[in-house]
Amino acid sequence: MKVLVVEDEADIRNLIKIALESEGYLVNTAVDGIEALKILKEQDFDLAVLDVMMPRLDGFNLLRKIREGSTIPVIFLTARADDMDKVLGLEMGADDYVSKPFSMNELLARVKAQLRRNHDYLASKDDDNNLLQYGDLAINADSCCAYVKNEQIELNAKEYKLLLHLMENPERVFTKKQLYNAVWDDDYYYDDNTIMVHISHLRNKIEIDPQDPEYIKTIRGIGYKLHKTGVHNER
Known part of the structure; x- marks a missing residue:
C-alpha cells in the first residue's frame, strides 16, 4: 500500500513517515500542495494524509485538485479547533480528520480503517460486473x-x-x-x-x-x- 504524506513541518512529516513505514506502507512525502500535485501526476497512491495549513497550496485546495480525478481516501491533519473547518473538509471529499496534537497510534488506526473500507468498496465493485x-x-x-x-x-x-x-x-x-x-x-x-x-x-x-x-x-x-x-x- 502506498501513502502520500503532505505536511510542511519537517518533524511531524518525518515522524509520520517512519510510523507508516514501520507498519509496512510505502511512503512518499511532500512539503506543500504544489509538490504533492507533481508527485500525484507521476504516481498512484492508496491514501493521502494532508495537513490543512500549508504554504503555496493549502490542504483544502489540494483536496479539491485530488477529487477532480481520484477517489482515494484522504485524511486531514488540522491544528484548527473550529469544527467548521472539519465540516468543510468532509463536505469537500475528505474521508476523515485528525486534530493536532495527535497520537501516532490514532493516526495509524485511522489509516488502516480507511484503507480497509476502500479495499472492501473496491472489492464489492469488482464482484459486480454490471x-x-x-x-x-x-x-x-x-x-x-x-x-x-x-x-x-x-x-x-x-x-x-x-x-x-x-x-x-x-x-x-x-x-x-x-x-x-x-x-x-x-x-x-x-x-x-x-x-x-x-x-x-x-x-x-x-x-x-x-x-x-x-x-x-x-x-x-x-x-x-x-x-x-x-x-x-x-x-
Missing part, C-alpha cells in the same frame, strides 16, 4: 439504480436510459437525434425539445450546479457529451 462508474456517477445495470457519490438518486425510465447511454460512451458527442433514437428507439416522433427537457431534468439530479454542469456538456450546435476533466471511464 457496475458502470464515471467520476462520482455510478449505475448498477442489474438493479437499474443510479448513484451520485454513493447516494442513490431517483430517475425515471428515460432519464435512466439517457444517463446509461452517456456513461457507456463517455467523451463521445451525440446529436439530439442520436440520443433520441438510442433512448426512445423511435425517430418517427423525434422532438428536439424532448431531449433538452430530459437533459435538464438529469442535470438537476446529478450536477452540483445544473447551470454550470461538471458532467453533461453542451456541444453548441451539435448536441451533448459526458465529460469531466481528469476522469476516465471505469467498469
Whole structure:
C-alpha cells in the first residue's frame, strides 16, 4: 500500500513517515500542495494524509485538485479547533480528520480503517460486473439504480436510459437525434425539445450546479457529451 504524506513541518512529516513505514506502507512525502500535485501526476497512491495549513497550496485546495480525478481516501491533519473547518473538509471529499496534537497510534488506526473500507468498496465493485462508474456517477445495470457519490438518486425510465447511454460512451458527442433514437428507439416522433427537457431534468439530479454542469456538456450546435476533466471511464 502506498501513502502520500503532505505536511510542511519537517518533524511531524518525518515522524509520520517512519510510523507508516514501520507498519509496512510505502511512503512518499511532500512539503506543500504544489509538490504533492507533481508527485500525484507521476504516481498512484492508496491514501493521502494532508495537513490543512500549508504554504503555496493549502490542504483544502489540494483536496479539491485530488477529487477532480481520484477517489482515494484522504485524511486531514488540522491544528484548527473550529469544527467548521472539519465540516468543510468532509463536505469537500475528505474521508476523515485528525486534530493536532495527535497520537501516532490514532493516526495509524485511522489509516488502516480507511484503507480497509476502500479495499472492501473496491472489492464489492469488482464482484459486480454490471457496475458502470464515471467520476462520482455510478449505475448498477442489474438493479437499474443510479448513484451520485454513493447516494442513490431517483430517475425515471428515460432519464435512466439517457444517463446509461452517456456513461457507456463517455467523451463521445451525440446529436439530439442520436440520443433520441438510442433512448426512445423511435425517430418517427423525434422532438428536439424532448431531449433538452430530459437533459435538464438529469442535470438537476446529478450536477452540483445544473447551470454550470461538471458532467453533461453542451456541444453548441451539435448536441451533448459526458465529460469531466481528469476522469476516465471505469467498469
